[in-house]
Amino acid sequence: MTHGSPTRYEQxxxxxxxxxxxxxxxxxxxxxxxxxxxxxxxxxPSTVFQAYGLLEARGLIxxxxxxxxxxxxxxxxxxxxPEAAVPQAEASRVAVSALAFEILESTRVPEVVxxxxxxxAPHLFPLEELARAGARAMRRLRPEQITTALTVGDxxxxxxxxxxxxxxxxxxxxxxxxxxxxxxEALNLCLQAVTQPGDIVVVESPTFYACLQALERLNLxxxxxxxxxxxxxxxxxxxRLLGQHQVAACWFMPNFQNPLGALMPLERKRELVxxxxxxxxxxxxxxxxxxxxxxxxxxPPAKAFDRSGGVMHCASFxxxxxxxxxxxxxxxxxxxxxVLRLKMMTSLATSVPPQLAIxxxxxxxxxxxxxxxxxxxxxxxxxxxxRLIERHFPAGTRVTLPAGGYFLWLEMPPGVDALDLHHxxxxxxxxxxxxxxxxxxxxxxHHLRLNVGYPGDARVDPALRQLGKLAASMA
Amino acid sequence: MTHGSPTRYEQxxxxxxxxxxxxxxxxxxxxxxxxxxxxxxxxxPSTVFQAYGLLEARGLIxxxxxxxxxxxxxxxxxxxxPEAAVPQAEASRVAVSALAFEILESTRVPEVVxxxxxxxAPHLFPLEELARAGARAMRRLRPEQITTALTVGDxxxxxxxxxxxxxxxxxxxxxxxxxxxxxxEALNLCLQAVTQPGDIVVVESPTFYACLQALERLNLxxxxxxxxxxxxxxxxxxxRLLGQHQVAACWFMPNFQNPLGALMPLERKRELVxxxxxxxxxxxxxxxxxxxxxxxxxxPPAKAFDRSGGVMHCASFxxxxxxxxxxxxxxxxxxxxxVLRLKMMTSLATSVPPQLAIxxxxxxxxxxxxxxxxxxxxxxxxxxxxRLIERHFPAGTRVTLPAGGYFLWLEMPPGVDALDLHHxxxxxxxxxxxxxxxxxxxxxxHHLRLNVGYPGDARVDPALRQLGKLAASMA
Numbered sequence: 001m002t003h004g005s006p007t008r009y010e011q012x013x014x015x016x017x018x019x020x021x022x023x024x025x026x027x028x029x030x031x032x033x034x035x036x037x038x039x040x041x042x043x044x045p046s047t048v049f050q051a052y053g054l055l056e057a058r059g060l061i062x063x064x065x066x067x068x069x070x071x072x073x074x075x076x077x078x079x080x081x082p083e084a085a086v087p088q089a090e091a092s093r094v095a096v097s098a099l100a101f102e103i104l105e106s107t108r109v110p111e112v113v114x115x116x117x118x119x120x121a122p123h124l125f126p127l128e129e130l131a132r133a134g135a136r137a138m139r140r141l142r143p144e145q146i147t148t149a150l151t152v153g154d155x156x157x158x159x160x161x162x163x164x165x166x167x168x169x170x171x172x173x174x175x176x177x178x179x180x181x182x183x184x185e186a187l188n189l190c191l192q193a194v195t196q197p198g199d200i201v202v203v204e205s206p207t208f209y210a211c212l213q214a215l216e217r218l219n220l221x222x223x224x225x226x227x228x229x230x231x232x233x234x235x236x237x238x239x240r241l242l243g244q245h246q247v248a249a250c251w252f253m254p255n256f257q258n259p260l261g262a263l264m265p266l267e268r269k270r271e272l273v274x275x276x277x278x279x280x281x282x283x284x285x286x287x288x289x290x291x292x293x294x295x296x297x298x299x300p301p302a303k304a305f306d307r308s309g310g311v312m313h314c315a316s317f318x319x320x321x322x323x324x325x326x327x328x329x330x331x332x333x334x335x336x337x338x339v340l341r342l343k344m345m346t347s348l349a350t351s352v353p354p355q356l357a358i359x360x361x362x363x364x365x366x367x368x369x370x371x372x373x374x375x376x377x378x379x380x381x382x383x384x385x386x387r388l389i390e391r392h393f394p395a396g397t398r399v400t401l402p403a404g405g406y407f408l409w410l411e412m413p414p415g416v417d418a419l420d421l422h423h424x425x426x427x428x429x430x431x432x433x434x435x436x437x438x439x440x441x442x443x444x445x446h447h448l449r450l451n452v453g454y455p456g457d458a459r460v461d462p463a464l465r466q467l468g469k470l471a472a473s474m475a
Numbered sequence: 476m477t478h479g480s481p482t483r484y485e486q487x488x489x490x491x492x493x494x495x496x497x498x499x500x501x502x503x504x505x506x507x508x509x510x511x512x513x514x515x516x517x518x519x520p521s522t523v524f525q526a527y528g529l530l531e532a533r534g535l536i537x538x539x540x541x542x543x544x545x546x547x548x549x550x551x552x553x554x555x556x557p558e559a560a561v562p563q564a565e566a567s568r569v570a571v572s573a574l575a576f577e578i579l580e581s582t583r584v585p586e587v588v589x590x591x592x593x594x595x596a597p598h599l600f601p602l603e604e605l606a607r608a609g610a611r612a613m614r615r616l617r618p619e620q621i622t623t624a625l626t627v628g629d630x631x632x633x634x635x636x637x638x639x640x641x642x643x644x645x646x647x648x649x650x651x652x653x654x655x656x657x658x659x660e661a662l663n664l665c666l667q668a669v670t671q672p673g674d675i676v677v678v679e680s681p682t683f684y685a686c687l688q689a690l691e692r693l694n695l696x697x698x699x700x701x702x703x704x705x706x707x708x709x710x711x712x713x714x715r716l717l718g719q720h721q722v723a724a725c726w727f728m729p730n731f732q733n734p735l736g737a738l739m740p741l742e743r744k745r746e747l748v749x750x751x752x753x754x755x756x757x758x759x760x761x762x763x764x765x766x767x768x769x770x771x772x773x774x775p776p777a778k779a780f781d782r783s784g785g786v787m788h789c790a791s792f793x794x795x796x797x798x799x800x801x802x803x804x805x806x807x808x809x810x811x812x813x814v815l816r817l818k819m820m821t822s823l824a825t826s827v828p829p830q831l832a833i834x835x836x837x838x839x840x841x842x843x844x845x846x847x848x849x850x851x852x853x854x855x856x857x858x859x860x861x862r863l864i865e866r867h868f869p870a871g872t873r874v875t876l877p878a879g880g881y882f883l884w885l886e887m888p889p890g891v892d893a894l895d896l897h898h899x900x901x902x903x904x905x906x907x908x909x910x911x912x913x914x915x916x917x918x919x920x921h922h923l924r925l926n927v928g929y930p931g932d933a934r935v936d937p938a939l940r941q942l943g944k945l946a947a948s949m950a
Contacts, residue, residue: 127621131616135606135609148583181801324828345685345689347656347663349657349801350656350801351656351802352800354826
């Protein structure tokens with residue numbers, strides 16, 4: 001994969017967005033036609049289509065049938081993005097697991113509306129097809145596959161993954177890929193491979209709570225880096241932290257960060273990898289949402305720019321194909337052997353039947369069709385839920401506009417304590433993920449992560465209405 | 476389950492064994508008839524049969540058809556049991572993982588004769604039946620089972636396990652059972668739940684290397700307790716250690732200890748649990764071989780005597796039913812919530828399809844039949860391999876006589892360095908597990924663990940012959 005083409009379309013989109021922000025292009029203005037833009041910028045039509053698709057996903061422009069692209073009306077206040085947070089400079093020991101645990105437990109109760117859940121609706125996944133693929137694969141199981149899969153994982157699945165990455169322009173070395181019990185285990189193993197108790201790890205702000213839990217479990221200290229709700233980690237802030245602290249590792253989600261949904265632009269990923277290589281700091285890259293993009297193509301992971309083996313790339317099938325199968329992996333660069341040893345010491349190996357089921361499913365060639373359907377369902381639902389939030393939540397509520405994934409991040413007016421709101425909502429049978437979960441030092445008290453991965457669930461609309469009403473009563 | 480009956484038969488067997496050891500009963504002596512013994516001791520015939528069966532399994536007596544039971548000829552020197560080790564009193568940091576890793580990797584190579592492997596031959600397991608059960612279960616999967624199984628495990632499997640334990644006389648509380656990614660993960664979670672870095676953990680001597688690795692990974696210190704090759708942990712030595720050290724936990728295998736094969740007598744288990752309860756020290760019980768007994772019935776786990784919730788019982792299906800499925804569990808007593816939280820933080824949940832496959836297999840009612848066949852195959856192979864060792868290994872080699880499991884532990888003459896032997900054997904395509912793997916302070920240099928779980932594998936006999944020849948050349 002050459003990264004020139006995505007760079008061009010992102011660059012083009014950025015230029016247009018800049019023009020819209022600066023008022024050079026106003027609401028209702030028709031954008032230059034695709035042909036015009038091609039000529040003017042010296043790019044191909046597909047580059048322009050991609051750029052316009054990205055701007056559309058960001059809500060900046062809209063396509064009108066047989067007419068062209070138009071700048072959208074300025075967003076209402078409630079459509080403003082949440083502000084980038086300014087984290088504390090101090091390293092903090094973390095303890096968020098009790099609350100995370102309570103919320104996870106609540107998602108086990110089928111009656112609770114799962115707006116706080118970390119997974120999309122199970123019915124979105126081809127569970128029957130997977131089961132059939134698994135049955136076929138298991139019929140062919142040679143008993144010795146049990147031992148050859150020990151620790152590193154099933155060879156067929158590893159080959160299929162390497163092929164998939166190669167097609168996405170990310171060549172993985174044969175021996176850097178370790179299959180794990182979900183991305184969660186992969187991330188934990190990577191973290192332990194490069195840290196000692198007491199070490200400092202830079203995390204995003206807000207951060208996925210499982211990252212904070214992993215730090216907690218290993219007695220590590222978190223330093224939060226400023227993170228833009230749209231474009232992810234602010235590199236200038238990261239550079240400052242790298243100068244101030246002895247940093248053992250960074251744990252980031254460059255694609256559709258949880259909870260913000262932020263997508264690091266391609267060039268910024270490259271700069272991130274170079275910056276960390278310069279400081280000899282490993283990057284633990286959580287890329288579990290990478291396949292769930294809303295625009296033209298899969299954003300490459302930071303791993304695509306890794307020349308020194310310092311990026312420990314982790315992902316899984318749990319969010320895009322096979323929840324409950326717990327099949328994830330780490331492509332851990334120069335730390336791969338350490339990760340493999342830790343895997344052996346932690347859980348010995350990953351269950352073989354689910355690996356074979358997924359390898360068989362991948363071989364039948366319907367994965368990409370499934371992904372297209374899934375992406376489109378999630379994008380439509382995000383759009384729908386954002387409108388409901390605008391309608392039901394108190395004025396002044398800001399909400400993200402992610403270009404992928406299935407989370408929205410809300411910043412509610414100062415009067416609304418999100419943890420309080422969470423408890424009141426739970427009393428009504430609605431789970432949410434309050435903002436304090438996503439910070440080592442209990443910031444984001446007015447923030448809420450909402451799962452928009454339940455299209456077609458009739459309970460979502462009334463739940464959002466109730467939630468908005470509750471929030472309004474507290475504002 | 477009342478524990479009176481097994482106590483009586485074990486007591487009876489112990490009395491007889493004592494009499495044989497002391498020379499009161501000599502080789503060739505006919506034992507009192509079952510009827511006589513019933514009258515003399517006031518016990519039932521079945522108690523006597525069980526006691527005699529146990530003595531037979533221990534190699535002390537033999538049945539002669541239509542004649543009765545006779546004391547066996549004194550064992551040759553090579554049949555002597557290895558001595559109980561006298562461990563160092565000091566706590567040591569452990570580092571055995573590099574060697575363990577190398578040996579595990581070697582077992583992935585199908586051409587290597589797996590005498591060093593930790594698993595029995597895959598063909599001993601009903602892999603096809605399991606696959607069919609899995610396919611049936613997955614066809615019935617309700618998507619929401621994916622989320623209800625989160626972290627704690629599939630409800631159906633948990634119920635089936637509790638039922639099985641109840642039938643074995645070990646009642647488990649509904650909420651103390653957590654499904655894990657194999658016993659290995661369960662043990663690791665339990666260990667982390669009750670320790671902090673730097674803490675002291677008492678382990679057997681020799682110890683299963685995965686236990687040493689787990690300690691290494693969590694920066695814990697190991698203190699080894701004297702362990703009898705026949706009857707396991709020496710309680711007087713444990714009591715001494717509990718007085719000398721601030722002990723955070725004990726990690727023991729009371730049933731068919733790896734590598735010794737030692738089986739703690741029932742009463743001693745009770746005393747162990749009481750002793751630890753008195754000192755408020757949790758017991759992490761690794762019971763993965765409990766189902767692989769060679770005599771009358773399953774020896775109860777230490778968990779059977781747990782009244783204070785201090786026993787964290789761990790087991791799995793990996794050694795007795797479904798290798799490669801990585802389905803294990805912890806019944807973690809009063810630490811169950813901590814273990815569950817750590818599970819959530821480490822790998823979130825255990826793969827659902829293998830859990831459903833095993834639950835479905837258990838429901839069809841053929842598990843116990845499979846176990847009977849497996850036990851009988853392993854016992855016969857143990858017997859066969861012991862004879863080969865007697866024949867091929869140098870004079871002065873001692874070998875254990877386990878009452879279950881599929882390992883033999885050899886103590887070779889002082890001239891034989893087992894690690895050296897291991898490397899020379901690997902050059903011939905034969906793996907072994909040298910004794911240094913099983914100690915934090917690299918003792919057991921003349922010792923070897925051999926896997927006798929490959930009945931019917933034509934490579935075993937020539938490999939044992941070669942191995943014996945190598946050892947003899949080094950003696």
